[in-house]
Amino acid sequence: MAFLNLSSPHHHNLSKTSSIMMWVLLATIPGLLVQTYFYGYGTLINLIWASVLAVALEAIVLRLRRRPIRPHIADGSALVTAFLLALALPPFSPWWLTLVAVLFAIVFAKHLYGGLGNNPFNPAMVGYALCLIAFPVSMTQWASPEITLSLGQQLQWFWLEQIDGGIDAWTQATPLDLMRHTKGLTLNELSSSNPQLNLGLSASGWINAAYLLGGLALLAKRVFTWHAPVAMLASLGFCAGLFHMGEPDLYPSATQHLFTGATMLAAFFIVTDPVTSATSRKGKLVFGAGVGILVFIIRSYGSYPDAFAFAILLMNLSAPLIDTYTQPKAYGHHQKHNQGDR
Template structure:
């Protein structure tokens, strides 16, 4: 029997499809990730996925909600992937599990589950990890070709699950700080931008390898835009704000402030612009609101990166702007049909 009320037809679109498309859009970035940093990220992604699905099921059961339809919506998987891509790939298994578990249980389900969480769950997970386990969160894999001692896949697995490295290799020997973090540290030691960027860990625009991963996410973002899954407002306003702010500072003092493109292709800027800030649940719904939201996030990201104590600013900028969403939405209600001049 058809429904009882019109419309009796619906577009064959589903939340599950939307989320699946977002997951697909992450694939180019992930492939480049594996290419430059080895397959460890795949292990992290798998671990995060399993944890997310298990936590989601548990929480749904505790909340007396049907499990199957919600598990199929792919939203938990997306949270898991975004978190996994934000933390170092060579992280111990429990780090991934704690972060993902927290993201799904506390920041998603305790607020009412899908559609009701005010904060981006992946970014909450990231924030919890970087505050609780700062040391583990700074061990980023050195890109292929740069590592003094290349780790095999089994070595990586061994470290993830048993925290063991072959022989007497120290973790510091196979990992490094992120390019953003390195830049900040070197600048604190009175380094000059040009000199710092000549270090081997830097590539054409930003960090070697990681700049390509960022490019992969940019490609995925363009796919999302082409598929009409995200609107242009948030990515464009975020990247433009980041570019202009970085550009102004760079013009003022090129020796101390990195170029705008460096900021675009460093850290989570691209991931944030297209995948994190665009999370519909935690971002504004009005076009003007999205511009304001992304502008704030871009500005905060830059400020945290340059003046803050954390290696990257995207996560905290996102969370801070998430708080403002209800207000932004309320303030930016567009005029309706026929009432444009009057209001």
């Protein structure tokens, strides 16, 4: 009779990577729904298209790399990348834009570095940043929350890039964009003179709130620890609040910073990517705080409408360095504990 010969522990809590990924996907649903409500079917079309592409590309690359396809597809990491990209890309993305972003994310940012777990940069953010630099016009065509396109119109744009009355009739600048190009007005003047800004602000406020909800659910499920998102939101809020107190006419308030753009999506779904962030909890605090500060700087002084892709990629670069300096003290290495009567 042969018994199994295995190393301890022989017990396991039976958790799986795929269940973590599934929770992340589920947690995006509130945000997805609210975003669809405000900006139309574009996000949904994006999501389906990106998912199909991501899974297909993942399978092709796995085959080329001679890795087992089924278990790697089943871990759901490609779908998470697809979801995050689809949510981050503007609703008016044509098919090729999503294709470029997903291709670059899955093939270049993920698999060329060795696949899941080995990529130094967040794949979704690499894809997003590439498109932002290469196709700035397409990347800034955000729908106006006032107008809703029919599914047919949306698909027509998606596939042919044609729309009645031209795209400019249907899009508008994001609130962050509007607040940055104030044309000499104070924020209050801008707000009273531009009803679009208020509309945009309220729409993105709702969307951010929905992502916050999803993020809190993940936190409750212990998919990640609170360190990175809290540090990021705190540092962004702190910087924004400080500057707003100094020059309220020029700098939007902390609340506006926290509830516009991709703040909550980034805080709970991207900064928390374990593969590319710092390792220890102390390291995650530094990592999150770094992202928050960079976001504030780029939003306030940079030339792009939002800053998350760049802020996160820059912090991805710094993660190994952060790890070096934030290694926690192990049991028995704490100074305060070692005061026994030796």
